[in-house]
Amino acid sequence: MNRLNQLFNIKKDNLLSIYYTAGYPGLNTTLDIAEALEKTGVDFLEIGFPYSDPVADGPTIQHSSEKALESGMNLNLLFEQLADLRKRVTIPILLMGYVNPMIQYGVERFCKKAAEVGVDGVIVPDLPMYEYETLYADHFQANNLSNIFLVTPQTSEDRIRKIDELSNSFIYLLSSSSITGGNLQVSINIEDYYKRIKAMRLKNPAIIGFGISDNKTFTKACEYAAGAIVGSAFVKLLGTEGYMEKIDGFVKGIRP
């Protein structure tokens, strides 16, 4: 059981997670931001490792990835920075990124290293189920890492069942089929989709992401799921001056 499992055992609703890109806005700000976010009461974090061709991301996260890569962020450096992670931060941590940097680092080595520094799970949007199961699942399990799968309004019920089976912490529910940084528009169709998922009584809780940017969208998401993830809106804040002082207010603005 990792920290994510423990968290979901005790807390069933109103969960808030924040995403940000490692190495942005400064090369060495990764842990300082994590620490500041924990102080505001955020439940868990997703730290992105940057990639040159992030097809699932909108302009905000693309920009942060480009800047981080320009500054020299890479997986070796990230794991060095995270060596002190568990001295400074206690909440669950996920790493999020694309599969090619992981393959070059070595997926087995990546999983071992992640576990060693105290990471609890990984989100890899372009790692499909088949390849995960046949090539990599053993490494994730051996290191007690949760692999998080995405579900969209177009994902079939059969596939959602299969994802639920392969998951052991939570399912990442996309608010719509879109890249990151869009606006959550709760239409009748979306409500139907959330209700459909809820009615499936999955074993894993669902957390809604993509398009969650303020209290209104967060509250709406929490009506249907165990919580929500804020990414682009927070990364935008990191691009402004004096962002460290603004983190507390930003988080409280989303979940008072």
Place this chain on the structure above:
Amino acid sequence: MKYGVNEQGYYGDFGGAYIPEMLYPNVEELRQRYLTIINDDAFKAEFEQLLKDYVGRPSPLYHAKRYSEKYGANIFFKREDLNHTGSHKINNAIGQILLAKRLGKKRIIAETGAGQHGVATATVCALMGIECVVYMGEIDMARQAPNVSRMKMLGAKVVPATSGSKTLKDATNEALRDWIGNPVDTHYIIGSVVGPYPYPDMVARFQSIISLETKKQLLEHTGKELPEYVMACVGGGSNAMGMFYHFLDDETVKLVAVEAAGKGVDSGHSAATTFLGREGVLHGSRTILMQTDDGQVVEPYSISAGLDYPGIGPQHAHLYKINRAQYVSVTDDEALQAGLLCCQLEGIIPAIETAHALAQLEKMKFAKDDNIVICISGRGDKDLDTYIKYFGY
């Protein structure tokens, strides 16, 4: 087919569909339906009719006598440059637009580098009266301005890709992002044998008409179906895959794929993927790509915008790894010289992409009776500026 794709979408270690969940329904729909659709008799009849009446197929197999004399063997040009829109790209665009119609799609998106695939896609969309959006790197739009105008005249909307390096790989990223946001009504016409399965197989099948015709034509010319060598240039690799396709299982036929070395393989300005790349994942498939130690995709360079791509199709990666085809590279200078030679010996101005394949002839040793087929993948009208600047005409 011995070298074909397996049920999971792999060619040996390469292929698959490394896509985010948002693209899964689109790609899965294609996977489930593409073979049924393209093997359907009505589809085949419509495809063949358009290839004949609209594209102008079969494209000639021309016995290049002065080339044959120069290189001491029988050299044949497969004239894809004579196709409507000026290159082999139209074969795939016709196939995919017919497929998109049968899938009930109302909107087409495409990526383009030099603009050849963009023009082919805009053309078939005009033909079918379907909305067309082409993504093109901002830098490519500037260096291939006439093709941008052509696409606009054909009714397509051309959207600049302003992210990353602002070239073909970024145009591909933008097209994928568009598809994520428009999962129901849109079909993405990928222009090469790249992308998630089933694209590499589907595009190869649409381009395989090149080698199908070649076999018949070669029989008429030489009394034999099989040549000693088949040669083509490779960016993503669609003309090469079309040219190789029906020869793959004939192991006596030597297949030669010519990559763009740019200013030299070790110059830091090159697109010679098999020389400089390593295994990884690019645009949805496991393949060989140019990348840093950290797995970041490297921006390639070639004077030819059509070969300026950091990866190759997964089937090429497989043919390379198991040595079924030989992968070589040719520099900008060698290609331009070969292009000029082709003008002066045969009266054909080849695309600079094609000129790479022609340049490889200089480096090969043939026996007198060898038959060699080279795919003349496109015509050089779009490259006149580059030729003129280089040679000072």
